[in-house]
Each structure stands twice: as C-alpha cells, then as structure tokens.
Amino acid sequence: MKLTIIGSGAMAIALADGLSSNYKIEFIARDEKKLKDISKIFNASYKILGDNDITDKNIILCVKPNALEAVCEELNGSARAVYSILAGTTLKELKSNISSRYTIRAMPNVAAAFGASATALTGDEVIKDDAIDIFSKVGESIWLNSEKELDIATAIAGSGPAYLSLVAEALMDGGVKQGLKRSDSMRFVQVLFGGFAPLIASNHPALIKDSVMSPAGTTASGYASLEEGRVRDSFMKAVESAFKVTQK
Ligand SMILES: NC(=O)c1ccc[n+]([C@@H]2O[C@H](COP(=O)([O-])OP(=O)(O)OC[C@H]3O[C@@H](n4cnc5c(N)ncnc54)[C@H](OP(=O)(O)O)[C@@H]3O)[C@@H](O)[C@H]2O)c1
Numbered sequence: 001m002k003l004t005i006i007g008s009g010a011m012a013i014a015l016a017d018g019l020s021s022n023y024k025i026e027f028i029a030r031d032e033k034k035l036k037d038i039s040k041i042f043n044a045s046y047k048i049l050g051d052n053d054i055t056d057k058n059i060i061l062c063v064k065p066n067a068l069e070a071v072c073e074e075l076n077g078s079a080r081a082v083y084s085i086l087a088g089t090t091l092k093e094l095k096s097n098i099s100s101r102y103t104i105r106a107m108p109n110v111a112a113a114f115g116a117s118a119t120a121l122t123g124d125e126v127i128k129d130d131a132i133d134i135f136s137k138v139g140e141s142i143w144l145n146s147e148k149e150l151d152i153a154t155a156i157a158g159s160g161p162a163y164l165s166l167v168a169e170a171l172m173d174g175g176v177k178q179g180l181k182r183s184d185s186m187r188f189v190q191v192l193f194g195g196f197a198p199l200i201a202s203n204h205p206a207l208i209k210d211s212v213m214s215p216a217g218t219t220a221s222g223y224a225s226l227e228e229g230r231v232r233d234s235f236m237k238a239v240e241s242a243f244k245v246t247q248k
Helices: 010-019 032-041 065-072 091-097 110-114 125-136 147-158 160-177 182-202 205-212 218-228 231-246
Strands: 002-006 024-029 045-048 058-061 079-084 100-107 117-123 139-143
Touching: 002 010, 010 024, 010 032, 010 058, 010 110, 024 032, 032 045, 065 091, 079 125, 091 100, 100 125, 100 147, 110 117, 117 125, 117 147, 125 139, 147 160, 147 231, 160 182, 182 205, 218 231
Parallel strands: 002 024, 002 058, 024 045, 058 079, 079 100, 117 139
Antiparallel strands: 100 117
8 A cells, every 4th residue: 555644744754754664655845955855765766836636635644733734735636545743633624625535644653664653543434444454564453442642642642752751850850960970861861761662561560660669768759859840740740731732
C-alpha cells in the first residue's frame, strides 16, 4: 500500500521513519528543499503542495490544525482514507474540509520515530483494521470508541513525552544540585527511563513504588517531598488543561 503523508514537519518525519520500511511513501508539502531531503532519507516520492489530486489515496494528514483549511484548498478529488493526526480537530471538521470515503483520527507521539508510540485511534470502523495495522508499525495502536476519549488520550500520550521530559530534567538538575557531575546525572536518568519501561509495562505503579519504599528510608523521604509539592495534583491538572485545549 502507498501512503501519502501531507506535511514535512516533526511528526511527518517521525511517522515516515517507522512506516517507510513497510509502505511506499509519498510526501506532499510546501517546502521543496525539505521535501527533497526527506524523500531521499525515506526513499519516497514527493509533490509540492498546490492543486494535488488525492483521488483514492491513503492520506496521513500531518500539518498544524490551523493550516487545515489552507492545505485542503489545494487538494482535489476524493481520497480512499484520511488518517489525521491533528490535535483537537474533529471528524466533522475533517470531513467538511477534505473529501474521503473514510476518515480516522489518530494521536501518535514523537516516539513513533523509534517504533514506540502509543497511538490512540477512532473514526470509521470499516477501516479500523487498516488503521491499527498502519500505526502498529510505529508502536502500539489503541482503538477508542469516541472522539472524547481520543482527546483525553491526546493529553496523556501525545503530550506525555513533554511531561516526562520535565520529570527527567528535574531529576537531572536535582542530582547536579547535590553535587553529581551533569554528564553522570544525565546518564543515570537516561538509564532509569530505559529500565522503567519494562517495569511499568507489567506492574501497577503503586506496586513498583511500594517495592522501592522502605520504612523511614530514602525513597519514603523523597516521595513525601513530592507529595508536599503536589506533584500528583499537578500532573492530573496538566492532563485536564491539555484535554480542555482539544475541546476549544
Ligand atoms: N509534535 C507532537 O508531539 C505531536 C503529537 C501528536 C500529534 N501532533 C499533531 O501533528 C501535527 C503536526 O505537528 P508537528 O509537531 O509535526 O508540527 P511541525 O513540525 O511544525 O510541522 C507542521 C507541518 O505543517 C506544515 N504547515 C503549517 N502551516 C501550513 C500551511 N499554512 N500550509 C501548508 N503547510 C503548512 C508545515 O510546513 P512548513 O515546514 O513548510 O512550515 C510542516 O510541514 C499537528 O497537527 C499536531 O497537533 C503532534
């Protein structure tokens, strides 16, 4: 199957990274220099945005939500399928801007470039299996039954790498503040995240925490400081604010 990626930004490239070994890729975007460069990397073809025929194509839409109208004005014909990764852009808005037999909303994250995205999906059930197959090439696909759930997932999976980056940087700075060399502190955090991935994949977080926290120990003391700083509350509020943005 050939996939047409519209856009040439960070997510277009992250997705192409995982998809190009399984699908023939075509890019459509406005920046010719960028198009030339990325097409070489992914052995893809490209077209410059402007009066493009999308008849029967399978499109992955990767532009900014505020560019939807301008971009769709340049597209003619009716696609077979549109997989849109535009945050907060509803199926209704997509269908009124771009003609396609089927429309899917997908919410991957930047880990797609490493085949490790958690991608939320919803939309036309007829192509549910196609959608799951495509996004499984860049990580794990999770089908949801409503757009509201996809918007909530956006606030966790889409934005999550930014939230975890904040945790990583804060831990790193904490190590430096206590006297560890920055390069050592950074390496400890990098390995910590790598080691945590298999742990969280098969254990409830509360059990991992309990297994590390001994009575009156170092972790118990550090954990109490996090609670004092209302870190749990802050993360829950972060998910709430991100979700609210998708509802505007
Ligand atoms: N970044 C994430 O972690 C993430 C995760 C999930 C979903 N998303 C969604 O992915 C989409 C793309 O995000 P991104 O991070 O890849 O952004 P990005 O790196 O800024 O790329 C945006 C792309 O949209 C193009 N574009 C913007 N305005 C345009 C216009 N008026 N006409 C034609 N093309 C236009 C840009 O073209 P130029 O390069 O020529 O400016 C670029 O190719 C967004 O809708 C976002 O909601 C992002």
